[in-house]
Amino acid sequence: MGATHRAPHRGANSAWFPYLLVAPLVLILWGYVVQPMLATFVESVSDDGTANYTRFFTSSGVARTSLLTSLLISAASVLLCGVVGVAMAFLLKRFSFRGRRLIEAFILVPAALPPLIGAVSFQMLYSEIGILPRALQDLFGTERPVLAFDGIAGVLVVHTFTMYPFFYLAASAALAGMDPSVEEAAYNLGAGRVRVWRTVLLPMLTPALVSASLLVFMTSLASYTAPLLFGVDQTMTMQIYINRTNGDLPMASTYAAVLGLVSIAFLLVMRWYEGRRSYLSQSKGISARRREIANPIGRWLAPVASVLATIVLLAPVATIALVAFSADGSWTTEIIPSAYTWENFVTILTEPRAFEPILNSLQMSLLATAGCVVVGVLIAYAVRRLRFIGRSLLDIGVMIAWALPGTVVAINLISAFSTGNGFSFGQALIGTFWILPLAYFVRFLPLVFRASSASLALIDPSLEEAARNLGASWPRAFLNITVRLMLPGVIVGALLAFVHGVGEFVASVLIYTSSTVPISVAINNRMYSFEVGTAAAYGMLQVVLIFVVMWFSGRLESGGGRAASRQAEQWTN
């Protein structure tokens, strides 16, 4: 009753609008993400209070070493991926040359490497038994394979190859959205190319880099296959696995919880770092997207470097192809296989339900991606644009499912949805089709959220104001203007979510049903019986599929294909 005297007109920017928008988002997050994940923390203290934590931090050796190793690997991964990703973005977005668009579509394929077979391909390339070290051994006639990656170095190689797209995509979206006149101003003040990058471009890319760093850091922290394959067992994820095998579930949960807490701490630090400055161009009007570079780098170095980088980055894919086309047993100590065959493809394609896993994965991944886009974009908007209490919590809420290992997420989801509850509309979700898309949604929401948030940091809020001023309601202005301008970032996020959805294995294997066999499980079944050839053939199908998606989304993103190349061209001609 007391509220009736308040002004009746409360639009999209009244004081409680943020809460109105945020409430359903919080509900979704709570129901589908946070509350299920809390199970891990609950379990870690359920038996004996904080004893597990005490044990974790006081016990000699393993726990602490694992934590340190994991942190070291994560930090190094962030650095390496950052360097590779930003460099690739620089080469491909700042210069134009023949075949650039093709390379752009190729360059994301490593992100789409099927798990298991993908990891194996790295071994076949760079480890002791790999093509490269063996070839070098042959070349130099040495006793042992040369330059073989092993242990942490091997893990870092895999991480760099598979995660640099986070940086590449974020940086290229940000580079495209940046006000070019700011860079010109720096040149005009006498700064050379390197200094401009150091003092203007990179700092202006901060939102994108922060977003990518978060993703890479957390992915590395929760990465399992790479440490496994390269035998680094003193990592958090390996310890979680070992503890689960030992049957010590609370301790496993303690490890998982510490993993989550470390990630959250990193998230908070990054948020603080990013929040110190503004990255929004204050320029009047819209500056011309044109800057002309007469530098030889543009003409020769860029294409050459890009092609080289692409070859290196695509090598794992080529390896998979090699495996897919090699006859069983024809490749043991040889550097490359000695006999080739179509057999593997014939085998999988003649199987009655050969395409089912592919279609399943596509469908579920698309569904999840759609959900991620809707929820992720809204949360990004809320966290970046609206002022309300608890913004950091919202941010943490989204990221928490990314900070935990996939297995843990899946187990939490099973526990939460094995019986009906309000969020599942009273239905038990496990054993149904919906649990997998839900898992993908929960797990890959952070990708869309981060990418959208980074691109939003570069969009002038006064554009939305202008639209509102012209009479557009908030949803309309939001969709027409803000989302439209965020689109490059949103597409990046959606692509990542989709690609990861198609490749997801660790969670899928715990919740799939016979009618929703995802492609990763199909590949795993082949790997399990060591039919590497057919597994690789499946993997190739997946790679091709992802490539096609990338190619078309690249066209979509650049508005019919020409705008992007036009943009790069304007930087060179």
Place this chain on the structure above:
Amino acid sequence: GDSDETETPAGGAAPAEKIVVYSARDKKVTDYVVEQFVAKHPEYKDKVEVLNMGAQEVLERTRAEKANPQGSVWWGGTQQGLSSGADEDLLEAWQPTFAAQMDARYKDAQGRWFGEILLPEVIMYNNKAIPADQAPKDWDELIDPKWKDKVIIRDVPASGTMRSIYASMIQRLSPDGSNPQPGYDWLKKLDANTVEYAANPADLYLKMSREQGVLSAWNLQDILLQSEQSNMPFGFVMPASGAPVLVDGVAVIKGGNSAGARTFLEFIFDGTLRANLAKDYFQIPAVAISEQPEWLANLNLKPMDVDWDVIAKNETDWINHWNAEIKNKG
């Protein structure tokens, strides 16, 4: 238009419920068995769903679904895995017909799980790199310094099989498990010879075939499958002092379609089926079969005398110790 199909299930029986099988077996095996099963029980046509995954994942999944079990059959799992499933009250106790003929060592006393096949753990070697006559003949030869950097081991803590082998190696030198030290020392020497720990079976095969290492300890069935079916250069030696024999078993999951599950499991122990599996997939049934295939007859399986109770008590400690103190330190 075959009218038969529309009339199944015949004979007025209640319509068959779906059987969901969580299997850690090879997909080829499960496909074959399900085909045979449906042929015999047509009412289950399209009603048997097999979800293939790792043994550890079967446990995780069953455990997580405890509140509302989705699976009916647990098919394939180590003794340890099945035991913890039983202890966590995930499995249903019953008395199948085949249990009577089964050695008590191979089944749960309360009937919650039953061994299906026996997995002797033997010495594996790359027969392209090592002539058969030069391969080690017994476990102790593996720690001979001449094999330095020739051994590849599937990483231990995360593998049920490897844990059992390593625990057996310790228990072999300390029957009551009270003094694991000699075992540790032995394993340390093995570690010194180990060039690399492989992440999973596929990784192991890969590294063995590509001669990063040429010796390993592995289960017989997989060695035979790889060399016969995938053309891999693997041979095996039955160790002179005996091979630890692991039991790989099956169980009915509590709360699932237990009628269907029982039918299915009874079928798995069908004599001809087991004979066929033994012939084509190199399985050693836990319940002896009448007509042994040639390879099995010639095998000369010599089980090592392993006390699984001692191992069950100590395994976690021993493996943790190995992981923390021995691995990569020899």
Place this chain on the structure above:
Amino acid sequence: MIDVELESVSKRFARTGDAAAVDDVTLTIGAGEFFTLLGPSGCGKTTTLRMVAGFYFPSAGHIRFGGQDVTRMAPNKRDTGMVFQNYALFPHMTVAQNVAYGLKVRKVSRADAARRVAEALAEVHLDGYGPRRIDQLSGGQQQRVALARALVIRPRMLLLDEPLSNLDAKLREETRTEIRRIQRESGTTSIYVTHDQAEAMAMSDRIAVMESGRVQQVGTPREVYHQPANAFVARFIGRSNVLSLPVATAEANRVEVALPGGGHVFAGAPEGHGLGAGDTALVSARPEHVTVVSATATGALRGRVTAVEFTGMTTHLTLDVDTGGAETRMTVAAVDTPDRIGAGDRVGLRLPAERLWVVRP
């Protein structure tokens, strides 16, 4: 009829110390009035405009449109057309799409919208630029698109934040005539921010002069120009010379001040100026009213020219003048200065009796 009312409106930004950007501003603007905010850079004009448009909420005070409190109404419900100081053009739309946006929102039919967009572009001399991308326009062209976008929707209220600052003088004059025409025809209440005083004078019905977030004077252009309320307004509008002169006699509407060179002169004064004989009055004299005479003329101030600036229509002399006490810097604007006058010359200056005005400090 009052259309817009600001009642004790203040705006304080969190992070920038204590000074309020807009400080207790009270204004009433009539329906159909063309109202200008004038003031030095950073005095709070944009902030005020943004509060009227609904992008900032006042820290204190109320805003009413036609009597209705809109202090916290959503911007899209206010039906104001704003030209942003930084344009805020939609970079992903063409010129025509930018201009059409408000029409689309208003569900104007396609054909109608196309016609109105073409008209609006013609009004700002951008015919044929419709299909261009915004980043292919020059600065001034972008500004005109922003203007066209606000004008085309014929809002009930126009908020124009320096809409012509990047246009050349000729175009600026044409465009301001155009704005005025549209505004008159449709009776749109308008709030205008400009730095060009001639523009403010020429266009406005009334002007509010602001400084440091506070309103200093509200009045018609002539009032503000000829009868500035205080020294700040006098100096800010059209660079006045403000001299401190001793009062000889004081009347209700004028005072007589003594000139240092001898003689007296009358200056107009606001009601209740409170000055008496013997006080010192601040007297404002417009540069164009001061005449240059020979250095020896009687009853004239004496000064030395420090700078001569040719501005086209007039030539500006800057002089150091002896006004009794310290030297005062004065400016004189003359259409025809004798060409021989240069920096350093000594001249006499005569103050115009009719045109002097007493201002408050």
Place this chain on the structure above:
Amino acid sequence: MIDVELESVSKRFARTGDAAAVDDVTLTIGAGEFFTLLGPSGCGKTTTLRMVAGFYFPSAGHIRFGGQDVTRMAPNKRDTGMVFQNYALFPHMTVAQNVAYGLKVRKVSRADAARRVAEALAEVHLDGYGPRRIDQLSGGQQQRVALARALVIRPRMLLLDEPLSNLDAKLREETRTEIRRIQRESGTTSIYVTHDQAEAMAMSDRIAVMESGRVQQVGTPREVYHQPANAFVARFIGRSNVLSLPVATAEANRVEVALPGGGHVFAGAPEGHGLGAGDTALVSARPEHVTVVSATATGALRGRVTAVEFTGMTTHLTLDVDTGGAETRMTVAAVDTPDRIGAGDRVGLRLPAERLWVVRP
């Protein structure tokens, strides 16, 4: 000494039809000269400046600095200080960091840099704003930061693209004096773009008037103002009245034209004007030179007032005048118009014999 030389420079943007943004421009600018580009919005001023700064490459032609060809030299090697029309401030730096950027690049010591930054900020009246974030400034304050950032590095050449457009008149005048002082002291060659003609006149050594990418006239402010090369320049600079009048007699430097009301008047003419008796001459008369007389005065043009505009210093009358043929629109600027004159009144206009100038079409 020639410092900057543009030789037949053209710039064509690929996708915007055929018209060149800058079309065959040839200019030479002396060392230490203050050179202004003046022209309507979209005529190519910014494009020209950007070519000098090195952000665009000319489609044709050459640019030389002190004789050295810099047409394709990297922008950071040119040592120019540019104020961008859109400011282009670094949003991730504070005000002080923005201003200090160029000094850092030049490896000026910390203490020195701090001092110079403080000085530069004081010069643009932003003392104390150093630690602010750019998005906490008003539009005019941002513009001043952009200016300070360019001035502080004392470059060999200043490129100023409407650096004062968002400042109020008073600040603008102060700042332009400041710019001029710095420029004179350091002898910096400067190219200046402005829309404010008074500013152009007051500051420039020479002015180039551009239209549609082409240079129309280059000259000192007085030349451009009093002796416009053609009708465009006459009309563009300070809104001249251009009348078509029949030539009575023609001499080398002046022609005598016949007035419609009877009588003749002399008008200055450029060398080689090529007019003879009987031709029609275009004669330019500045508004402030035309005097308003009674409608019945002899030898005067007759016209009807259509609009009266008060601009502070002067009042502008717009009139429709009978010049023999069609009616011509004329503007008159007077410091003291009789208040009684209003729209619709008929008045006489007297053209100033000394001040008329013949222009090319």
